[in-house]
Amino acid sequence: MSLISWGMYPIIKNKIFSLRDAVGLAKYIENTDEFIPYGNGRSYGDSALNENILYTKTYNYFLDFDEQNGILTCQAGVLLSEILDAFVKRGWFLKVTPGTKLITVGGAIASDVHGKNHHTQGCFSECVEEFTIMLANAEIKSCKKGDELFHATCGGMGLTGVILSAKISLKKINSAFINQTTIKTKNLKETFEAFENYKDIPYSVAWIDCLAKNEEIGKCLLMVGDFANDGNLEYKSKKKLSIPFNFPSFALNSLSVKAFNWLYYAKAKDGVSKQRAGIDTFFYPLDAIENWNRIYGSGGFTQYQFILPKEHSFEGLKEILTKISDSGKGSFLAVLKLYSKENENYLSFPMEGYSLALDFKIEAGLFELLNTLDEVVVKYGGRIYLTKDVRVSKETFEKGYPQCDKFREFRREHKMDRKFSSLQSKRVKI
Amino acid sequence: MSYVLIIGAKSDIAKEVARVYAKNGYNLYLAARDSSSLEDLKHDIEIRSGADVELKEFDITSYDTHEGFYRSLKKRPIGVIVVSGYMAEQTAAQKEWIETLNTINVNYTGALSILNIVANDFEKERRGFIVGVSSVAGDRGRKANYIYGSAKAGFSAYLSGLRNRLYESGVTVLTVKPGFVNTKMTENLELPQKLTASPSEVAEDIFNAQQKGRNVLYTKSIWMLIMLIIKHIPEFMFKKMSI
Numbered sequence: 001m002s003l004i005s006w007g008m009y010p011i012i013k014n015k016i017f018s019l020r021d022a023v024g025l026a027k028y029i030e031n032t033d034e035f036i037p038y039g040n041g042r043s044y045g046d047s048a049l050n051e052n053i054l055y056t057k058t059y060n061y062f063l064d065f066d067e068q069n070g071i072l073t074c075q076a077g078v079l080l081s082e083i084l085d086a087f088v089k090r091g092w093f094l095k096v097t098p099g100t101k102l103i104t105v106g107g108a109i110a111s112d113v114h115g116k117n118h119h120t121q122g123c124f125s126e127c128v129e130e131f132t133i134m135l136a137n138a139e140i141k142s143c144k145k146g147d148e149l150f151h152a153t154c155g156g157m158g159l160t161g162v163i164l165s166a167k168i169s170l171k172k173i174n175s176a177f178i179n180q181t182t183i184k185t186k187n188l189k190e191t192f193e194a195f196e197n198y199k200d201i202p203y204s205v206a207w208i209d210c211l212a213k214n215e216e217i218g219k220c221l222l223m224v225g226d227f228a229n230d231g232n233l234e235y236k237s238k239k240k241l242s243i244p245f246n247f248p249s250f251a252l253n254s255l256s257v258k259a260f261n262w263l264y265y266a267k268a269k270d271g272v273s274k275q276r277a278g279i280d281t282f283f284y285p286l287d288a289i290e291n292w293n294r295i296y297g298s299g300g301f302t303q304y305q306f307i308l309p310k311e312h313s314f315e316g317l318k319e320i321l322t323k324i325s326d327s328g329k330g331s332f333l334a335v336l337k338l339y340s341k342e343n344e345n346y347l348s349f350p351m352e353g354y355s356l357a358l359d360f361k362i363e364a365g366l367f368e369l370l371n372t373l374d375e376v377v378v379k380y381g382g383r384i385y386l387t388k389d390v391r392v393s394k395e396t397f398e399k400g401y402p403q404c405d406k407f408r409e410f411r412r413e414h415k416m417d418r419k420f421s422s423l424q425s426k427r428v429k430i
Numbered sequence: 431m432s433y434v435l436i437i438g439a440k441s442d443i444a445k446e447v448a449r450v451y452a453k454n455g456y457n458l459y460l461a462a463r464d465s466s467s468l469e470d471l472k473h474d475i476e477i478r479s480g481a482d483v484e485l486k487e488f489d490i491t492s493y494d495t496h497e498g499f500y501r502s503l504k505k506r507p508i509g510v511i512v513v514s515g516y517m518a519e520q521t522a523a524q525k526e527w528i529e530t531l532n533t534i535n536v537n538y539t540g541a542l543s544i545l546n547i548v549a550n551d552f553e554k555e556r557r558g559f560i561v562g563v564s565s566v567a568g569d570r571g572r573k574a575n576y577i578y579g580s581a582k583a584g585f586s587a588y589l590s591g592l593r594n595r596l597y598e599s600g601v602t603v604l605t606v607k608p609g610f611v612n613t614k615m616t617e618n619l620e621l622p623q624k625l626t627a628s629p630s631e632v633a634e635d636i637f638n639a640q641q642k643g644r645n646v647l648y649t650k651s652i653w654m655l656i657m658l659i660i661k662h663i664p665e666f667m668f669k670k671m672s673i
Contacts, residue, residue, distance in 0.1 A: 016617075058442075061470050061473070
């Protein structure tokens with residue numbers, strides 16, 4: 001059996017070894033030329049693909065929970081959804097969660113994921129008190145913030161070793177529900193104003209209609225919210241809908257995307273409205289549809305996610321949205337987010353500014369379009385999110401990540417570059 | 431709080447079944463050989479759900495210990511789930527009688543030995559549920575694994591009869607027929623991804639089917655269709671095929 005990534009592109013043959021214990025892993029490391037750890041396969045591109053894959057989801061015991069302080073120790077293959085299943089009803093939630101709960105703790109660290117609260121809480125590494133990792137020489141090291149190994153590994157895309165276990169601190173909640181406010185804007189200027197007006201609210205995200213033209217470019221639904229305080233901690237994962245097969249490729253032409261975007265946008269009331277939403281609805285809307293990646297057809301898709309420094313966000317976004325709109329290659333989902341300051345990790349994605357994420361079906365002409373978008377991103381000092389990426393060039397990557405040479409040096413020094421590699425790491429030469 | 435007894439608790443499927451039942455409010459008896467190796471799982475489940483988990487030493491092929499084992503449980507379980515399975519490599523089982531015997535003993539004889547005891551008890555109490563994890567391999571003998579398959583076929587027939595017998599007393603019996611499952615047992619096989627379930631999917635399916643009182647569960651459900659076709663291929667053709 002070969003493993004694929006969430007974008008179902010590229011598809012390569014690989015040999016899988018399942019992580020079950022440290023002894024077995026040490027042997028595997030010794031006997032395997034090079035490999036990449038793989039969690040739940042939710043990274044979109046080729047960052048967890050290689051000919052040899054270490055499948056880590058089988059390594060998933062909860063090890064300890066400090067009920068007083070909300071500190072969980074678990075093995076790296078535990079899914080965030082399992083943490084929610086266990087702890088929401090006891091009044092705990094993840095301090096930082098991305099838009100899917102179907103990722104492993106190890107993956108969350110390796111991608112240093114962020115969520116709707118980056119502007120108030122930062123990345124996932126902020127809640128990691130400590131983790132253990134097996135290095136290229138099969139030695140197990142424990143590290144915490146301040147250690148070079150910590151800053152290379154958080155956001156390090158699995159290229160520094162195999163994360164074995166982590167101690168993460170959870171956030172106290174007094175409800176499993178979120179009071180949400182939805183703001184409908186008419187253009188990019190209004191969208192930016194809305195983000196600034198609501199920046200003290202911990203969670204925020206905007207859905208942008210990418211096919212809007214001219215003065216309507218950047219119109220959005222901004223959703224902001226915070227946990228309610230009603231003591232209702234009832235939480236049960238919803239039964240999932242499923243997309244049982246790959247849609248034929250005509251299913252997602254720009255007309256149907258337009259219809260979808262329009263419906264979504266039209267559904268929301270004008271101006272400002274209030275809702276109450278459950279955790280799954282608010283944080284993980286797409287998890288409700290299992291295998292939603294299949295709507296893009298069997299050729300696969302990619303997500304283009306970039307971030308621009310705040311001072312250039314407005315003009316840069318306008319330029320990129322215009323290019324996308326002109327290309328007619330639409331995106332089902334375009335998500336805009338505000339970020340606070342970047343952290344010290346070598347390869348973490350966030351910086352102070354705005355990021356936009358868009359899905360594209362893999363098709364002829366797409367990579368050319370994305371290359372032209374890259375030029376704009378580079379021009380304004382932005383960067384591309386490796387966890388979503390499947391095609392970025394070494395040059396674009398290097399311009400976006402000024403600490404990449406430190407990362408390379410660290411890998412060389414500890415002989416990690418000869419043991420841990422992915423298709424992506426080979427492409428951008430880290 | 432009710433206890434569920436899981437027989438053969440060391441397998442990947444059993445581990446996930448245990449978690450699902452604990453998550454849904456059941457306490458657990460986890461029975462296996464060398465049960466102390468399940469300490470990590472016990473601890474894991476206790477942290478996740480707060481369920482009470484007891485590890486029980488149990489050897490499915492030591493038939494004469496089964497009665498005593500069942501009597502020793504401090505509280506009668508509300509349900510019993512037999513997950514034990516042994517899949518010898520087909521060619522090894524063809525050559526080595528001991529491999530064949532072990533396949534029969536674990537998958538068939540041992541399962542019947544413990545379930546006879548459970549069934550008598552549940553019938554008397556007029557409550558409880560029994561789940562037996564059989565296999566699609568039992569639906570038709572194929573050259574690739576007919577020794578394992580024939581033991582599972584026997585087990586499936588047993589469960590069917592047991593369901594028939596216990597119907598009157600309100601005890602439900604669920605036969606589970608997994609297709610390909612991504613486990614230790616199948617790690618080195620080339621399995622088609624779309625037909626292969628993860629142990630946690632299988633566990634969720636088992637829990638849902640058992641709670642609804644269903645009779646037979648194929649997981650993934652596509653296997654019902656696949657086996658329907660395979661079962662209906664005429665023997666004169668089937669004997670020439672390699673599937």
